[in-house]
Amino acid sequence: MPNPLDAAARATPPTVARRIRGLSDRAIAWLFVAPTIFLLLAINIFPLIWTVRLSFTNYRANRPNEEVEWVGLRNYIRILTDDGIWANMQTTAHFLFWTLVLQVILGFALAWLINRKFKGNDLLTTLIVLPMMLSPAVVGNFWTFLYQPQIGLVNYTVELLTGTPANSFSMLGPGGYAPWSIIIVDTWMWTPFVMLICLAGLRSIPDYIYEAAEVDRASKWRQFWTITVPMVLPFLMLAVLFRGIENFKMFDMVVLLTGGGPGNETLLASIDLKREAFEKWRTGYSSAYAIILFVTVFGLASIYVKALNKVKER
Amino acid sequence: MKTRLLTATAVAALCSASAASAQSNELTLCWAAWDPANALVELSKDFETQSGIKMNFEFVPWPNFADRMLNELNSGGQLCDLLIGDSQWIGGGAENGHYVKLNDFFAANSISMADFMPAAVYAYSTWPKGSENYYALPAMGDANGWFYRKDWFARDDIKAAFKEATGRDLAEPKTQKELLETAQFFQGREIDGKTVYGASIFTERGSEGITMGATGALYAWGFKYENTPGKYDMEGAVNSPAAVEALEFYKEFYKTATPPGYDNAYMEQSLDAFKSGQVAMAMNWFAFFPGLYADPNTGGDKIDFFVNPAQNQPASTLGGQGISVVSYTDNMDGALEYIRWFANPEVQKKWWSMGGYSVHNAVLNDPGFKDSAPFAGDFLEAMSAVQDFWQEPAYASLLLAMQERLHNYVVADQGTAKEALDGLIADWTEVFEDEGKL
Numbered sequence: 001m002p003n004p005l006d007a008a009a010r011a012t013p014p015t016v017a018r019r020i021r022g023l024s025d026r027a028i029a030w031l032f033v034a035p036t037i038f039l040l041l042a043i044n045i046f047p048l049i050w051t052v053r054l055s056f057t058n059y060r061a062n063r064p065n066e067e068v069e070w071v072g073l074r075n076y077i078r079i080l081t082d083d084g085i086w087a088n089m090q091t092t093a094h095f096l097f098w099t100l101v102l103q104v105i106l107g108f109a110l111a112w113l114i115n116r117k118f119k120g121n122d123l124l125t126t127l128i129v130l131p132m133m134l135s136p137a138v139v140g141n142f143w144t145f146l147y148q149p150q151i152g153l154v155n156y157t158v159e160l161l162t163g164t165p166a167n168s169f170s171m172l173g174p175g176g177y178a179p180w181s182i183i184i185v186d187t188w189m190w191t192p193f194v195m196l197i198c199l200a201g202l203r204s205i206p207d208y209i210y211e212a213a214e215v216d217r218a219s220k221w222r223q224f225w226t227i228t229v230p231m232v233l234p235f236l237m238l239a240v241l242f243r244g245i246e247n248f249k250m251f252d253m254v255v256l257l258t259g260g261g262p263g264n265e266t267l268l269a270s271i272d273l274k275r276e277a278f279e280k281w282r283t284g285y286s287s288a289y290a291i292i293l294f295v296t297v298f299g300l301a302s303i304y305v306k307a308l309n310k311v312k313e314r
Numbered sequence: 315m316k317t318r319l320l321t322a323t324a325v326a327a328l329c330s331a332s333a334a335s336a337q338s339n340e341l342t343l344c345w346a347a348w349d350p351a352n353a354l355v356e357l358s359k360d361f362e363t364q365s366g367i368k369m370n371f372e373f374v375p376w377p378n379f380a381d382r383m384l385n386e387l388n389s390g391g392q393l394c395d396l397l398i399g400d401s402q403w404i405g406g407g408a409e410n411g412h413y414v415k416l417n418d419f420f421a422a423n424s425i426s427m428a429d430f431m432p433a434a435v436y437a438y439s440t441w442p443k444g445s446e447n448y449y450a451l452p453a454m455g456d457a458n459g460w461f462y463r464k465d466w467f468a469r470d471d472i473k474a475a476f477k478e479a480t481g482r483d484l485a486e487p488k489t490q491k492e493l494l495e496t497a498q499f500f501q502g503r504e505i506d507g508k509t510v511y512g513a514s515i516f517t518e519r520g521s522e523g524i525t526m527g528a529t530g531a532l533y534a535w536g537f538k539y540e541n542t543p544g545k546y547d548m549e550g551a552v553n554s555p556a557a558v559e560a561l562e563f564y565k566e567f568y569k570t571a572t573p574p575g576y577d578n579a580y581m582e583q584s585l586d587a588f589k590s591g592q593v594a595m596a597m598n599w600f601a602f603f604p605g606l607y608a609d610p611n612t613g614g615d616k617i618d619f620f621v622n623p624a625q626n627q628p629a630s631t632l633g634g635q636g637i638s639v640v641s642y643t644d645n646m647d648g649a650l651e652y653i654r655w656f657a658n659p660e661v662q663k664k665w666w667s668m669g670g671y672s673v674h675n676a677v678l679n680d681p682g683f684k685d686s687a688p689f690a691g692d693f694l695e696a697m698s699a700v701q702d703f704w705q706e707p708a709y710a711s712l713l714l715a716m717q718e719r720l721h722n723y724v725v726a727d728q729g730t731a732k733e734a735l736d737g738l739i740a741d742w743t744e745v746f747e748d749e750g751k752l
Binding site: 063 | 410
């Protein structure tokens with residue numbers, strides 16, 4: 001019975017075969033990566049360069065027939081001197097900081113508890129990770145109901161525990177609770193993600209290290225700070241990086257919960273940017289806004305990745 | 315073999331030709347997803363029968379309607395052949411070339427704008443305002459009105475308590491201040507063992523809610539956008555003492571007469587609050603009134619309607635839309651045919667009977683119109699004194715600024731009414747400067 005591969009080789013036109021045989025390894029490698037590079041250039045790099053170019057103009061995408069003027073740094077100056085935008089940045093930073101702090105503490109604590117062997121461990125892990133499997137749109141909608149002063153579970157629970165009438169305050173309304181309400185929802189949803197990464201870190205620590213520590217009569221407290229924390233730290237930092245980048249561009253859930261309100265109390269930079277770009281259609285201005293946000297995230301992420309690598313090397 | 319290939323090619327060509335023909339024999343009409351849109355689907359079946367053109371519909375929920383449709387227009391998309399767009403879009407639709415100018419078509423088909431209510435023609439069809447350039451046919455008249463629990467208002471114990479509390483009889487409010495007083499009377503009151511509240515009003519932050527709600531008070535107090543129409547001279551008009559008083563009034567209304575947690579509410583929340591028996595009164599668009607009247611729990615004998623009460627003058631916030639032909643359509647003839655059909659007085663009468671708010675004189679001037687629905691008379695009264703938001707091409711920027719300023723003041727307790735309106739002038743001035751109009 002003839003070998004099918006031989007048959008295929010024989011069927012290949014000799015000219016093509018000769019041409020492929022004539023290629024160097026480097027050329028073949030380029031041949032394989034070229035489509036990916038082309039796609040990256042087309043989908044990522046070109047739009048980025050184009051956005052930079054637009055950021056120096058007064059272009060409006062909804063007025064294609066209008067003459068586009070070169071405005072130099074005007075868009076950047078207007079953004080950087082706009083008190084409203086700085087307030088939005090502060091709101092974003094507040095949201096970012098507290099969600100990361102809470103998710104790291106709770107995620108690590110949950111991972112540490114789940115890492116112990118007990119009956120129902122798998123079921124509990126599955127239940128804990130359920131929130132992160134939900135769509136942010138669904139989460140936003142049902143937390144709106146949970147926060148509803150008259151029928152919501154949150155206000156009811158507060159009334160039950162403190163005696164404060166449920167109708168007397170609104171978690172998503174005025175009174176300063178709204179920024180904390182969105183932090184609670186994000187923490188509820190994404191703590192399991194941090195937990196899973198920490199769990200991977202905890203399970204990667206070999207048992208013999210703890211056994212050696214036991215032999216040296218190190219206390220549990222000391223084992224925790226000198227073995228567990230340093231060895232999980234790179235994982236934890238990775239989780240912080242992922243969550244930090246995600247939360248910097250948080251949009252859907254907050255729009256559904258508060259729409260940026262009350263007033264501008266929960267108006268994150270991403271929501272403001274969307275309004276500038278696709279509601280006001282100030283394309284040039286919003287391009288500059290996007291570039292500033294991009295540079296901020298990219299700069300912070302680069303510094304952070306360097307720190308992460310240093311921690312890994314230790 | 316060659317013969318088979320040729321035959322197959324010919325069949326494929328015929329198939330694609332018939333598909334293209336079917337494509338051109340279809341129309342897609344875009345609108346918001348709400349009760350009147352369902353009525354229009356039913357109404358349009360007559361058009362399909364008469365013309366042989368198949369109608370498709372793209373209905374988008376209100377919170378996303380503007381985003382979705384304006385993106386479609388701005389990208390030159392061909393999704394919609396016909397668009398029932400908000401009145402504020404007319405400036406952008408006309409100036410950016412999204413809408414077809416209909417003057418020649420109207421003239422050729424004997425469609426006269428004089429056959430429609432003048433306020434509706436002005437608001438829904440013309441650009442620049444007051445000119446005779448028509449970019450839409452008035453399709454759906456609408457204004458912001460009020461409805462209330464007629465059964466509660468009729469109860470002797472409640473009437474007596476109201477008389478004792480206010481010194482006057484409990485009845486439909488005739489002024490904004492009476493409206494507030496009535497709402498405050500119901501706020502927190504026990505009715506049938508349940509705590510109820512005064513009224514649901516618009517406070518939504520994200521799209522247009524709080525602006526549409528607060529302008530109901532602002533217009534009634536005499537608020538103007540400009541001192542001289544077309545001059546963009548806003549100082550003294552937007553922040554006049556009357557406007558400041560009206561905005562303070564709206565904030566007091568929100569703080570003292572609405573259900574708890576009512577800080578981001580618009581049409582849907584208003585309907586929910588009323589239908590669930592939480593509130594004695596509610597504001598909403600007339601478009602919802604047929605559905606409210608038909609509601610088995612809170613409609614019928616339990617509901618009645620009233621026009622937005624006057625204060626210094628009668629005034630209602632304009633809603634409603636005109637129907638425009640999208641200039642990117644690949645079925646221009648079909649789209650114009652639909653407009654011609656829709657403008658027919660008989661079709662307009664049927665439109666009203668099915669729940670659509672026709673503003674055709676053949677409908678409105680009918681002697682039986684006022685009695686044709688419990689809210690018909692109020693609708694006529696409201697439409698005679700409607701005022702609309704800016705209809706400039708930059709309306710979205712103007713609206714976002716007003717949303718922010720009003721929500722900051724009314725809901726988030728920031729600053730004073732005067733500061734909010736002064737800030738609004740500053741924001742709008744910046745927009746008009748960017749537009750080259752100042």
